[in-house]
Amino acid sequence: AQSVTQLDSQVPVFEEAPVELRCNYSSSVSVYLFWYVQYPNQGLQLLLKYLSGSTLVKGINGFEAEFNKSQTSFHLRKPSVHISDTAEYFCAVRPLLGRLYFGRGTQLTVWP
Amino acid sequence: DVKVTQSSRYLVKRTGEKVFLECVQDMDHENMFWYRQDPGLGLRLIYFSYDVKMKEKGDIPEGYSVSREKKERFSLILESASTNQTSMYLCASSLIDLLLRTDGETDTQYFGPGTRLTVL
Numbered sequence: 161a162q163s164v165t166q167l168d169s170q171v172p173v174f175e176e177a178p179v180e181l182r183c184n185y186s187s188s189v190s191v192y193l194f195w196y197v198q199y200p201n202q203g204l205q206l207l208l209k210y211l212s213g214s215t216l217v218k219g220i221n222g223f224e225a226e227f228n229k230s231q232t233s234f235h236l237r238k239p240s241v242h243i244s245d246t247a248e249y250f251c252a253v254r255p256l257l258g259r260l261y262f263g264r265g266t267q268l269t270v271w272p
Numbered sequence: 273d274v275k276v277t278q279s280s281r282y283l284v285k286r287t288g289e290k291v292f293l294e295c296v297q298d299m300d301h302e303n304m305f306w307y308r309q310d311p312g313l314g315l316r317l318i319y320f321s322y323d324v325k326m327k328e329k330g331d332i333p334e335g336y337s338v339s340r341e342k343k344e345r346f347s348l349i350l351e352s353a354s355t356n357q358t359s360m361y362l363c364a365s366s367l368i369d370l371l372l373r374t375d376g377e378t379d380t381q382y383f384g385p386g387t388r389l390t391v392l
Contacts, residue, residue, distance in 0.1 A: 169312065194380075203276070203362055203383035204315075250314060259330075260381060262307075264314035 162187055162253050166263035174271050175243055181236040181266045183251030193234040194252040194260070195225055204250065210234065221245065246270045275299070276384035278363050284390045291350040293387050295363030302367065304346035305381065306330075306338060309360040321346055353391045361387045 163186040173179050185191065192211050196204040208219025215227040225236045234251060251263040279294035297304065303322050307315040307330075317330030319338040327338050335357060339347045346365075350357055364381040 166314075196381075196383075201385075203385045204364075204381075205383065206380050209380070259317065259320065262315040264312060 162191070162255065162258075162261040164251055164253050164261050164263035166249075166251050166266045168266050169264065170267050170269070172269045172271060173241055176240045178239050179237065179241050179245075179268065181249050181251075181268065183234045183236065183263060185232050185234065185251075185253045187232065187253065187255065189255050191256070192254045193225075193227060194254070195219065195223070195234070195236050196250045196252060196262075198248045198250065198265075200247070207236070207249070241268070241270045243270050243272060276363055276365055276382050278361075278384040278387050280387050281385060282388050282390075284392065285350075285353050286392055287354060289350075289353050289391075291353045291389065291391075293348040293350075293361055293363075293389070295346045295348070295365075295384055296344055297346075297365040297382070298344065299365065299367070299382070300343065301365040301382075302343075303365060304340065305364040305366075306336075306346065306348045307362045307364065308332065309362055309386070315362065318348065353389075355391050357389065358391045359389060361389055 165184045167182040194209045195207040197207045198204045208217050210217045210227045218224045223238050246269050248265045248267050250265050252260050254260045276297045285291050305320040306318045309315050316332050318336050321327045321340040324343050337349045363384040366381045
């Protein structure tokens with residue numbers, strides 16, 4: 161089974177500050193990588209995904225993530241957050257043959 | 273747009289009751305999933321199905337069963353609800369066959385809004 165570790169369970173930041181949400185995974189095979197976001201009282205929606213090619217992936221709402229194969233990481237970043245970015249963020253990994261595995265989530269709270 | 277709907281947003285049941293959670297998707301997806309979401313534990317896969325009448329156990333299938341009689345509908349069944357099954361239940365669907373290697377281009381799971389189940 162794959163292992164996905166989100167290193168921070170809670171990340172509080174002030175509005176317009178930069179943010180990084182960290183994700184590491186354990187896998188000896190090639191994987192696809194995803195970030196999903198869950199706004200309050202809603203289901204999850206895809207934020208961005210890495211399949212192949214450029215290691216820097218851009219997603220919706222100004223978020224981006226960088227795949228680092230040597231460090232088995234896929235950290236999510238945004239240069240300037242907004243109040244509306246307050247949500248729970250989930251990192252997920254899928255081997256080329258297999259199902260999706262989710263991390264435990266990081267609650268991002270943006271303060272005015 | 274893909275739409276995944278779940279039969280209830282909130283549900284309250286008593287210990288020992290049989291509980292049905294229904295999920296319907298409208299995009300002809302092959303794969304459907306049931307997850308359980310608990311604070312600090314993230315999403316844990318209960319069961320998934322990659323075709324009608326096919327099902328596979330996920331990480332925490334104990335105490336649950338599923339039914340997929342039609343492609344668009346995937347039901348989660350709690351045979352005898354217990355208080356430790358109080359949780360948020362999320363249904364999802366996706367297009368790509370999990371058993372085949374793909375380029376992942378459409379390998380996105382689409383989630384319903386969730387059902388918050390309380391067992392008293």
